Amino acid sequence: MLNQIAQAIVLGGYYALIACGLSFMLSVMRVINLAHGSLLVLGGYFLWYLGENYEVSPFVGLLALVPLLALIGWALQRFLLARSARGGELLPILTTFGLSIVLDNLLFEQFGADTRSLAPYIGDMAWDSYELPAGIFVGKVGVLTLVAAIVLLGGLQLFLSRTGTGKAIRATAEDADTAGIVGIDARKASAIASAIAVGSIGIASAALGMRATFDAYAGGAQLLFAFEATIIGGAGSLWGTLIGGIVLALAQTAGAAIHPQGFLIGGHLAFILVLFARFFFLPGEFTYRLRRIAGLAK
């Protein structure tokens, strides 16, 4: 039991890490990037390619991958999101969904149906574990992933609250026009936010490949995990995303304990339950309902 909870928390760290970029983009750009999972898998293939052909460790590969993805994020905002946002708030959903279909199938075309893993390029770390009290063992990769998630989410939170650029990004998210009046370059702020959001996917790509295998079409499932962690934790809250990831993993673990095929079902049900709670039991909503019953509100 304790062991399962410990494993679930470690897995939750992975979900928080893959949700990081999605959550950041949602909170400061109000955009859900449907190509998020596909970009994650793209990063995984990039690191695998470096390891397979040049024996580059994924940790070294990240030094190239993160800037590359940040560049892709910048271009994504400049050429796709900024353009499609002019056609209303729904168009970016369609644009990024189209992009994900193109990316997934290009990856399949290039790398075929074989599943890939980064485990061969990280030596002993792939199977080493730490021993916790009570005889619980947690994998080194998992612990590293959890730490990476905490550092990344905390770093982004600090960046948004303490730095000038972070404040400019938040101001643009609140109201781009007003931000413009006080001298903030909204276009630049959005492009930087997008570069950070997509760049951070690279770290999640490394975790994806180190802890398990992936294939070209793995992006959809990863997008849903990231989305669920974001929503469970409360959309727009970075620390909430960490909690969301852990709750998602705990629900999946509970699901698996109840039924052999219950792992994913448990996660999806937790997502729906959280939505349910959000709709019907929010403090504001609840008092509003009371007032309505009392005839004080319409």
Place this chain on the structure above:
Amino acid sequence: MTTTNLTSIRIERWTTASVVAVSLCVAAIVALAVAPAVLGAGAVDRLTALFIYIVLAAMWNALAGYGGLVSIGQQLFFGLGAYFTIRIANLGVDPFIAMALGAIVTTVIAYPVGRFMLKLKGGEFAIGMWVLAELAHLLVNLDTLIQGETGTSLISLNAYDIGLRRNLIYWLALATMAGLLSALFFLLRSRTGAAIQAIRDSEEAAASLGVDAIRTKRLIFVIAAGGIAAAGALWLASAISFQPKTYFSVQWTAYMIFMVLVGGIGKFEGAILGAILFFLIETWFAAAGVWYLIGLGAVALIFSLVLPKGLWGYFADRTGLRLLPVGYVVRE
């Protein structure tokens, strides 16, 4: 003080072009109804697929184009329509009746689902629907009748002679398409339709005029779910086999988005045009496999960036031509 000369303004619904177009549509449906007499088996099957695509496009267009609800999870209803058909047919019900019941059960389920999910906005609604589709897929897999991903078949259709069966499914698909398109056409022309189109143009402005946006959206959600469930049941009948993975695949929604984006989102004619184009592209290029899918994604991407109103939207704006009149034109 200036006065407007009201006599110089005419409000038109039916134009000459639209009278001709609607007459041609009716004639085309009559011609298609008798077509199996002269067509080969392959052509009948392909046309059945086309009718199903038109239903899917029209339903996704109703949802996104009119209701402003972008969903990435409409495969939920496609899969459930097929699943309930199998489930009900397994009780010994005639397969064709099971198809109708399957679509109806799914429509009934769609009502509470809509009430719940419509509390979500924009992208959260879009992916939330996808999560529901995944959940439904996993739950259907648990049904022992379906045997997990192995799937099962609508075996009871074998009671019908193969030639008769093919034609029956063809006629059912044609009738479903014609019925749903007419229902949508008359709905959009009604008072509710005016509300729907007002919401499409501006939700805030519509609300300020007293349009109940959420009720109208719920109605569209249920109609779209029912139509897509019928399409799923029809697809099952023509394919016979049911593998959950195939029916609950996000690819179905990708196809719907492609058809509507290329044809023209929010335009009644656009969805039909998009479905016909998709059908032709599939016929010619599906053999290209992965590159075909890359092409579909790229075309949808380019349309959403460069031509967000789609081909019909672009064409109609340029020419003022409307073939299937669901709105009014003010002429001076």
